[in-house]
Amino acid sequence: MGAGKSTLGPEVAERLGRPFIDLDRDLEQDLGTTIPEFFERRGEAEFRLQEEGHAIATLRLPDPAVIALGGGAVQTPSIRHELRDRAFTVLLEVDPDTAWQRSAGGDRPLARDESEFHALYERRRELYDEVADAHGYDTDDIVLAAAGVDVHAGTLERLGLLVPGEGAVALVCDPHVGGIHGAAAQVALGPRLASVHAVPEGEGAKAAGVAERLWSELRLDRDGTIVAVGGGSTTDVVGFVAATYLRGLSWVPVPTTLVGQVDAAVGGKTAIDLPQGKNLVGAFHWPVRAVVDPVTLETLPENERAEGMAEVVKAGLLAGEPLWELPAPELVRRCAAFKAGVCLRDPYDGGERAMLNLGHTFAHALEAAAGYEGVTHGQAVGLGLLAALRLSGRETEVVDEVLAPKPVRVDRERAWSALRRDKKARAGKLRLVLLREDGPVLESRPEAEVRAALDELIAK
Numbered sequence: 001m002g003a004g005k006s007t008l009g010p011e012v013a014e015r016l017g018r019p020f021i022d023l024d025r026d027l028e029q030d031l032g033t034t035i036p037e038f039f040e041r042r043g044e045a046e047f048r049l050q051e052e053g054h055a056i057a058t059l060r061l062p063d064p065a066v067i068a069l070g071g072g073a074v075q076t077p078s079i080r081h082e083l084r085d086r087a088f089t090v091l092l093e094v095d096p097d098t099a100w101q102r103s104a105g106g107d108r109p110l111a112r113d114e115s116e117f118h119a120l121y122e123r124r125r126e127l128y129d130e131v132a133d134a135h136g137y138d139t140d141d142i143v144l145a146a147a148g149v150d151v152h153a154g155t156l157e158r159l160g161l162l163v164p165g166e167g168a169v170a171l172v173c174d175p176h177v178g179g180i181h182g183a184a185a186q187v188a189l190g191p192r193l194a195s196v197h198a199v200p201e202g203e204g205a206k207a208a209g210v211a212e213r214l215w216s217e218l219r220l221d222r223d224g225t226i227v228a229v230g231g232g233s234t235t236d237v238v239g240f241v242a243a244t245y246l247r248g249l250s251w252v253p254v255p256t257t258l259v260g261q262v263d264a265a266v267g268g269k270t271a272i273d274l275p276q277g278k279n280l281v282g283a284f285h286w287p288v289r290a291v292v293d294p295v296t297l298e299t300l301p302e303n304e305r306a307e308g309m310a311e312v313v314k315a316g317l318l319a320g321e322p323l324w325e326l327p328a329p330e331l332v333r334r335c336a337a338f339k340a341g342v343c344l345r346d347p348y349d350g351g352e353r354a355m356l357n358l359g360h361t362f363a364h365a366l367e368a369a370a371g372y373e374g375v376t377h378g379q380a381v382g383l384g385l386l387a388a389l390r391l392s393g394r395e396t397e398v399v400d401e402v403l404a405p406k407p408v409r410v411d412r413e414r415a416w417s418a419l420r421r422d423k424k425a426r427a428g429k430l431r432l433v434l435l436r437e438d439g440p441v442l443e444s445r446p447e448a449e450v451r452a453a454l455d456e457l458i459a460k
Contacts, residue, residue, distance in 0.1 A: 001111055002102035003094040005068035011139045013066035016146060017345035022068045027054045039109040052076045059086050072110070074127040083131045090142050091132035096121040140337035147340035148289045149266055151333045155293040156181060156254065159188035159227070163252050164288045167223030168194035172214070172238045174201045177230040177256055180299050185229050185254065195219060203372040205233040206272045208281070214241045225250040225288070231257040231304075232264030232377070236279075239270030243285030250288045256296040258308020259377065262315060262335035265290045267343035267353075273372065277421045278364045284348050292336060294329040306403075307378030313402050314358050314385060315339060318440055324402050354424060355440035358433045359384030361422045362454055366408060369415035375408045383408065383457040391445060391453055392434040407459040415454060 006022055013020035028034055031050065038047055055073050058065075059082045067087070073079050083089050096118050103111035111117050134145035144151055150162055163169060169192045173182055178198065186193055197217055199205040214237070220226070226249055228238035235253040242251035253265035271282030297305070309324060315335040316323035323334050339356065346353035363384035366375050382405030389396045399405065424431045429444045 001071045001108060001117075002099035003071070003092040004102075005092055008092065008139050008142065009066055009068040012142045012146075015139065015143050015341035015345075016066060019063075019065045020068070021058055021065050023051075023055055023058060023073070024068070024070045026058070027051060027070075030054060034107070036107040036109050044109075048072070048076055052078055055079050056082050059083070072124070074124065074131050080127070080131050088146060089131050089133050090145050091128050091135045092142070093135055093137050140334060143337045143341045143344070144333070147266065147344055148287065149292060149336055149340055150289060151261075151292040151294070151336055153293060153295045153329065155291045156184055156296060157188055159185055159254065159291060160190045160192065162289060162291050163189070163192070163225055163227060165223065165225055165250060166192070167225060168192060168220055170195045170197060170218055170220055170224065170226050171229065172197045172199060172226060172234065173229040174199050174205065174231075174234055176201055177234070181229055181254075181256055181296060185227070189227070194224070199230075199234055199237060201233075202231075203233050203273065203278075203367075203377075205237045206279075208272055208274070210237055211241050211244075211272050214238070215245055218245055220246070220249060222246055222249070225252060227252045227254060229254040229256060230260070231255065232260045235260055235265045236269075236271050236282075239268075239285055239287065240272055240282055243270055243283035248285065251285070252289050252291060253287050254291045254293070256293075257300060258297060258305050258332070259311050260308075261292045261294065261297070261332045262308060263311040263339060263356075265292065266336050266339045267356075268347065269349070277368050277418050278372070280421070280423075286347070292332065294332050297328055297332075307376055310359075310378040310381035310385070310403055311335070313399060314356075314381065317385070317389075317398070317435060318355055318358060322398075324398075352440075354442050355433055357424065358435060358440060359386075359388045361419060361424065361430075361432055362387045362457060364422065365415045365419035365454065366410055366457060368418035369410035369412075370408070375410060378403075379405060379408060387453040387457055388432065388434060390456075391432065391449070392436060394435055407457055409459045412455065412458055415458065416451060419450070419454060 010020045024035060031038055051073055058067060100114055100117050110120060136142045136145055169189050171185055171193060175198055197214060199210050226238055226242045228235045235255060239251055242249045255261045255265040268284050268286035270285050271279035274280045312324045312335055315338050319338045323331060342353055342356060359381050363380035366380040382403035385399045386396050386405060430450055431442050431444050433440055434443050
């Protein structure tokens, strides 16, 4: 009681693109009376019987929904069984004093005496922990939990507890990240660690030859899990290898860069590059968990933090909030939660998930034209955001002030050729994510206009 389920539930449902069901309100409609009145006339035992049937029927609905479950429902063994079998259950945390302040003075039949209320809280607490798959305090926490993303300081040290399953684990990282975080990851994984593998730093990790080498080195069976510790390039190639080795293994990204924590490790997109363009070969393969430890950003050089800020600005523009102004841990949590919500609504990129490519059509073209050397992803995304905002008729002040992107020297024809190969093109027509006043849209624009916008990003 008083945790805020009825308030946050509709927000979570909207973020996940699912209907919201408040079990107590639905039950009152079926009973034809309020719950306090039913308690008064029939007693708690009869109410729990009515609640049991209604809760089980709701949990067995064929289509997924966000359900606010009554605070006492977990006392019924059959409901707890159904939650374990059919639901992903989040315990919305609230301290008992706050819960009492919110619940007292109303008509709740079990919130009339403060000492009894606190005793009830303590009696139920063990049951809440028993059924909970995750814990959260607000909407972002719940969305992250639903996406399997764990954002907390110190998670790297608890990696062994956070990697689901009991099978063997293969650890993959580049030599630089391995030198900083590799030992901690190996200690945390303990006896489950079966092998350690290295990939090149940066975009070089996403070469076809690197994926082929990992396929050859792995000795996991279908119960195994691949753990990727590092930046977005490492998690991209490891996710792709996991998607294809033995027709699909579980994998866990542990991003250690800002761009990885707010973007690359969230959402299940995996890929490697071809000479013709970036991310042209890949698969959708959701990780069984993403372990995000903001503490690892403390070892990040300032230039790499600046790289990640391009994705932060993109997320903030799409969300309509200045997320780039937040302190690092909250910035990571909020950006990751925004992307997680979009990806859960459109897990296989069939619709609105395309919004996450804001600026990236131009960015990928610039990176490909540079041969993935000399132009960083952050530089390219910053320039791409400039082009997208200009084509949208929007001000570019935020991008100029936070990212300050400068034109880059690349071959214009090569950049244009790469842009024309963008995955969002249909029937030979380019489609761009633009940011209108009412939100992002996917639009076709005349080639001459797009070419001119691209040319503005390239130094003369």
